[in-house]
Amino acid sequence: MVALGGYMLFWMFGDVRYFLQGSEPRDLGDAAALVAKGVDPGLDDTFVVLRGTPDVQHAARLRIEPKSGQAGRTIGYLRLIEGGGSLFAAIPRTTEAAPQQFEGVFEGRMRRLSESPNFAAIQQHFDGERIVEGRDATPAALLEALGKRQGDGITVVDTDGQSITLGTKATVTIVVEQPDVQAQLGRSSFDSPAAAEAAVAALGFPYYAPPEQSSARFYNFYVRLPAGERESAQAKLSAAAVIPADAKPADPSVGAAILPWITSYPVPASDITGDGGKFGFVPGDNAKPGFDLQDGKLVPRPLQAGRLVLDPGDVKAVRLERPVTVDPQGYVIDVGVRPRDRWLEVVMWCLVLIVVGWNVTSLVAGWRARRA
Secondary structure, eight states: OHHHHHHHHHHHHHHHHHHTTOSSOEEEEEHHHHHHHOOOTTOTTEEEEEEOOEEEEEEEEEEEOOOTTOOOEEEEEEEEGGGTTSEEEEEEESSSSOOSOOOSEEEEEEEEGGGSTTHHHHHHHHHHTTOEEEEEEOHHHHHHHHHTOBTTBEEEEOTTSOEEEEOTTOEEEEEEEEEEEEEEEETTTSSSHHHHHHHHHTTOSOEEOOSOOOOSSEEEEEEOOOGGGHHHHHHHHHHHSOOOTTOOTTOTTSSEEEEEEEEEEEEETTTOBOGGGSEEEOOOTTOOOOEEEETTEEEEOOOBTTBEEEOGGGEEEEEEEEEOOOOTTSEEEEETOOGGGGHHHHHHHHHHHHHHHHHHHHHHHHHHHHHO
């Protein structure tokens, strides 16, 4: 009896501690600032108010079935975007319909996620959603982070000034606006690859003709064409194109088009390097490395020891993405649960304490009687 009572006293003590919090919540401010400075590990069973952005798109709904004479209820779980997978809010629902708007202010009891009786359901839902957190960064910020790397992870400051840590499952996408353009010449307007290449060569700029033309509608070439020459080059190619009488508008097999060439290289965060002030990584199987100008001709840019090396000045944008998973050491706020609402649990805890105390007193008295 004493052992069972002791277990119940320990298990219910969180409610007692929360009951003693008082009527004014602890203001944690903005969720982004809270995460940036590090969440206090001692916030379990604390009456708090926190402002954050709810992730309505991936909200979860959990139905608590009635038991022990109590009515069933529905709880909605929201992830706070600023917290990644470490901050959630549990909001009681009065109807089955999911609300579409939230004020972004959450007041209630903050509890450790792993201690929530519904933790398994929360983890299953949100991990199953395969949520990805995306941020933008500058090439300079990424290069600086790579210089400070310790281990496989890196911590990058995004364009909003917020830090984001990328682990082995995170991805860095390098976006490069190539100095070359793509010239697409329709197969219905140019009767052979040779005719199409002759039209491109007549522009008078370095170009590259892929040995295999995979498109069934047009021939594709890469041309080192200055920005100021693109309009006139477009006019020359259009003049060289033969337009069939039955041609349809916006048909890529007819006419010619000059298009900017932008390449994106998604790379595991653990694979990218910043040696020598340049980005280095192993490109994907279908990635195009771009071209170098040699002897007046465009040649495919060679890899260095199997890695593509890029100057930061050639990088137009950097995209950071990491998967969001539920952190058991994170927190969930039981919205609307105030300290005074735990009075019944406190009464029960006091009764158990009395029973345990009475049993301990009886045991001590019996032990002394036997010793006498």
